[in-house]
Amino acid sequence: MEKLLCGVDIGGTKLSAGIVERDGTVRSKITVYDHTGKTEHQIVDQIAGLIWDLLKKNNLTEQDLEGIGTGFPGHIRYREGVTITTSNLPGFKNFPLRKAIQDYFSIPVKLDNDANAQAFCEYKYGAGRGYSDVIFLTISSGIGAGIILNNKLYRGMTGTAGEFGHTIIDPQSEYECTCGNRGCFMGCACGLTLPQRFRKKIEHGMKTTLPLPPDFDYSHVDGKLIKQGIDSNDPVSLAIADECADYTGTGVYNIFQIFNPPVIILGGGLMNLGDYYFNRIRLKFYELARDMLYDPVQIVKSEAGEDAGLIGAAALLLE
Numbered sequence: 001m002e003k004l005l006c007g008v009d010i011g012g013t014k015l016s017a018g019i020v021e022r023d024g025t026v027r028s029k030i031t032v033y034d035h036t037g038k039t040e041h042q043i044v045d046q047i048a049g050l051i052w053d054l055l056k057k058n059n060l061t062e063q064d065l066e067g068i069g070t071g072f073p074g075h076i077r078y079r080e081g082v083t084i085t086t087s088n089l090p091g092f093k094n095f096p097l098r099k100a101i102q103d104y105f106s107i108p109v110k111l112d113n114d115a116n117a118q119a120f121c122e123y124k125y126g127a128g129r130g131y132s133d134v135i136f137l138t139i140s141s142g143i144g145a146g147i148i149l150n151n152k153l154y155r156g157m158t159g160t161a162g163e164f165g166h167t168i169i170d171p172q173s174e175y176e177c178t179c180g181n182r183g184c185f186m187g188c189a190c191g192l193t194l195p196q197r198f199r200k201k202i203e204h205g206m207k208t209t210l211p212l213p214p215d216f217d218y219s220h221v222d223g224k225l226i227k228q229g230i231d232s233n234d235p236v237s238l239a240i241a242d243e244c245a246d247y248t249g250t251g252v253y254n255i256f257q258i259f260n261p262p263v264i265i266l267g268g269g270l271m272n273l274g275d276y277y278f279n280r281i282r283l284k285f286y287e288l289a290r291d292m293l294y295d296p297v298q299i300v301k302s303e304a305g306e307d308a309g310l311i312g313a314a315a316l317l318l319e
């Protein structure tokens with residue numbers, strides 16, 4: 001019998017571990033939310049416990065697994081298996097995460113960045129199936145990406161390749177990115193800019209038709225509210241969706257010019273803004289690409305669901 005895969009998805013709010021079949025089906029998974037207050041070593045201990053629970057629950061032993069693939073929400077040194085930094089969890093500065101997990105098991109452990117894991121999931125089982133070159137872009141509270149070239153993840157020198165979120169698309173931008181630069185793709189177009197954009201529009205005299213209380217705190221503006229605004233034709237929400245989509249379309253265009261890939265897959269929470277937003281991204285892309293599209297390029301939505309990080313991390317064992 002071919003061995004099963006084990007995936008671990010370490011997130012800023014949830015931590016999932018699962019037994020995954022080689023066709024990408026999740027056979028069994030456990031998700032917890034209480035890891036965020038723990039130390040690195042406590043989290044590793046928790047991960048090992050989750051995997052042991054899964055094995056027991058499924059009547060399996062470690063030897064039934066090909067290995068353990070782990071996705072981490074931050075920068076890592078890929079070859080060394082060391083985390084560099086993350087804005088999603090406390091600690092994890094230069095932490096040897098792969099070895100720490102490996103100490104609990106005798107099967108191989110892989111560690112990669114979560115966007116790479118998600119990209120690999122799309123490539124194996126989702127919208128990137130059948131392509132040898134795939135660029136996956138995730139747009140949520142930040143912007144991350146995974147690059148697959150010739151059927152392999154491209155990781156760069158350190159392991160941080162694909163940080164399109166920090167490519168600069170508007171140096172004159174009034175928006176500062178979390179990295180400190182102005183005009184980063186992420187600083188212009190990710191979910192974190194929604195509150196500022198909303199507040200600025202209101203301060204400039206635009207009227208929202210959303211039913212907000214008079215003392216509404218604009219820091220609470222999120223994708224859900226903007227989606228509600230788009231659906232009810234709120235001019236403020238529509239304008240914000242347009243701005244973010246135009247920046248994203250520009251980012252996608254830059255990616256296209258660098259890689260000339262046959263498919264660019266868009267995922268992440270902001271895609272829940274729906275077709276209004278998605279179509280505007282594509283519109284901007286085609287406006288910029290003009291007559292430079294010598295072959296059709298697919299700009300498509302992610303097909304993998306909420307388990308993309310988990311399945312992708314597990315699938316890294318098949319890379």
Ligand SMILES: [Zn+2]
Nearest residue numbers: 166177179184
């Ligand atoms: Zn940046």
